[in-house]
Amino acid sequence: MKIEGQVRIPSGCAISAVISKDGNKMSGETITNSMKPMHDRSNGLGGGFAGYGIYPEYKDFYAFHMFFDSRDTRKKCEAFLKERFEIVQSEIIPTRKIPAITDEPIIWRYFVAPLNSVLVSLQSEEKEFVAKTIIKINAEMSGAYVFSSGKNMGAFKAVGFPEDVGIFYKLEDYEGYTWTAHGRYPTNTPGWWGGAHPFTLLDYSVVHNGEISSYDANRRFIEMFGYKCTLQTDTEVITYIMDYLLRVQGLTLNESASVIAAPFWSTIAAKTDLDDQKKHTYLRTIFPSLLITGPFSIIFAFDGGLMALNDRLKLRSMVVGEKNDKVYIASEEAAIRTMEPNAENIWSPAGGEPVIVKVKEGAF
């Protein structure tokens, strides 16, 4: 059977997230438990998490989480990395042997900083260089896969039910101010660990529930700018689109949401704020190929915050709740109640309406 990247596999899903606006740390146990009531939204073929603020001792270094199919591949990849990065720490990611998770690859992490001499000789901006290197490894180095690459954050994913994946990775040992989670229901997959979610690039991570109908239009456009969609998944292309809009084009989160879940032309025409109307007309005209259609609910997390967004018709469930300094987002209210039984202000964001939550300046 073909794995992600050789074939496009549609899937349904469950997503969940929690963030502390005050930057208070939470162990990964809470988010793991939140996936239990949504068990039926996954089918055991993929689960994963992303935590932010989890590596304070290495916060100035890019944390590369990697899968390798063999020791040889790891050695080859390490040689490749050493030519480009200073590796300050390299270690096995601790896991727990449990019957529910089997056939694991070699799972390793590296804390790295790009060599200045390399940056100078390539005339490359640091983040651009790191992003391109990751895309290169994932596209060209068979058997090696970078599944997380941001600073002071990390993704953890596997083939299995998400609540088991959390136990497998010992997430209770990590403390983060933001956690996101994903349970996967692919319609057809042999189960490849790289194909699980979240999908990440630098400090951006995306968990997504849906199957976008604009996929190939989005993919063929974004690939013009150096991205390679090796997995053929929605989450991957959405991550690249967000990276392109935020980092390369310098748009704000709200502006990016207006590109990917653009208001209908009729909605734009009805706007009474003429500047706002002009802005939306401009964004739709300049980035028509980055409009995402079809059902999606995504939680896009980044250094210091997250954004939740539904497709403009709201074809997927997604609810938001609050309690004190925390904001909870999930496919189902049950997941929120698991994390915080007394959650307040539970509401369903409208299609195309971004929910942006940022941690207070300096608190993370």
Place this chain on the structure above:
Amino acid sequence: MSIEFIYPEFEVIRNENKCISCRICEQQCANEAHSYDEKHKIMMCDDSKCVNCQRCVSFCPKRALKIVKSDCTLRENANWSNETIKEIYKQANSGGVLLSSMGNPKPFPVYWDKILINASQVTNPSIDPLREPMETRVYLGKKPSKVQRTKDGALDCKLPPQLELSMPVMFSAMSYGSISYNAHKSLALAATELGILYNTGEGGLHEDFYCYGENTVVQVASGRFGVHADYLKAGAAIEIKIGQGAKPGIGGHLPGAKIVGDISRTRMIPEGSDAISPAPHHDIYSIEDLRQLVFSLKEATEYKKPVIVKVAAVHNIAAIASGIARSGADIIAIDGFRGGTGAAPTRIRDHVGIPIELALAAVDQRLRNEGIRNHVSLVVGGSIRSAADVVKAIALGADACYVATAALLALGCHLCRTCQSGKCNWGIATQRPELVKRLNPAMGSERLINLMTAWKHEIKEFMGGMGINSIEALRGNRLMLRGIGLTEKELEILHISHAGE
């Protein structure tokens, strides 16, 4: 008869029991195929004059007429077809180049008919266009590659000139001269009502039609007929016509007999003089010359109008398009080898150029490989016959389609392919006043509006089925297409998978 005799291609069959000798057929036929025998009080016909335009059939009040293909054939020969032999007789008689009209009728593969469209089932929902918004609006023009901000950090919303279309279809170039005043008026009225554009072709713009300028593409072709400052400023966009699909590499020739009255004035050439469009533009012998013409036209119109460069689909089209994209053009129009024409040398029409489907696939991919696809919009024509063709073209990567033959059919054309005679019984490809007035612009435009409205409905149904609610998300979305009965090579060029994959 003689050695020159060629048995007529069609026979007019008149049912004598039904015919009431009302002589309507006689009045309707500009080719004078029908006549009335006063002495015997019966209708007569000369089959040799019939072009099978179906005018008499359509207007016979008793349905007493039909036109059939003649069964008088030469001895069958798989190598020497009847048509080939007759063409040799014609050339032996005349010593001339064979002329034809409309698009290539030969049985080359029609790739549109070998491509199938996707629909949603279970994993994502289809969308009902009757209940949910379904957007078909497109903007054609150069998209800036970097977002700009003003000093205070707000988005700087200035854009290069864009054409707004309510649906991804435009009426493509047909000159005033090759088609009639009323045909032009029908197209202009319909384009205005539909929120799309029509195209003047290379014959200039009649002064009566300047009022439809916002929905007009004004063309600048190698003959530069009717081109002046006000003309350039009148349209919403300017199109430089390098070539057309029906006759790539070939110029045009409107006989002096048709250069009369308003046509002479509109083309700005003396009455009775032949209007000859040279094969190349004599100020464009290379790509850098094209850049100069693009910018001359932009200068003349203060950079307010997008410039379209129209080329025929030829072998090296991907590289040519890449060159055009870098020439400053805002839009590239590509015309496939099935594109129609008022007159073309038969051999050229039938043997030069490539199918638009392959040209489009190659160009779109090439521009993406070079990272410049968003620098230009792509418009394709050369036999877009239905809403399904439009959907497939958009999914292959086009921003919009040009249609002309379909529009003429809506106006009454029966595709008899004898436009070059100038005796169009449907009032389209003619300048004879008594024929022109047969086409009522109000009715003509209504039929065009009906056709495009029907297509729009169908496009929305296709989109809804795929779970796509904006045409932007369909553009270049080749995953929505599958080939059927295509070779590996064809699939590779089209960059689509085979059905079942």
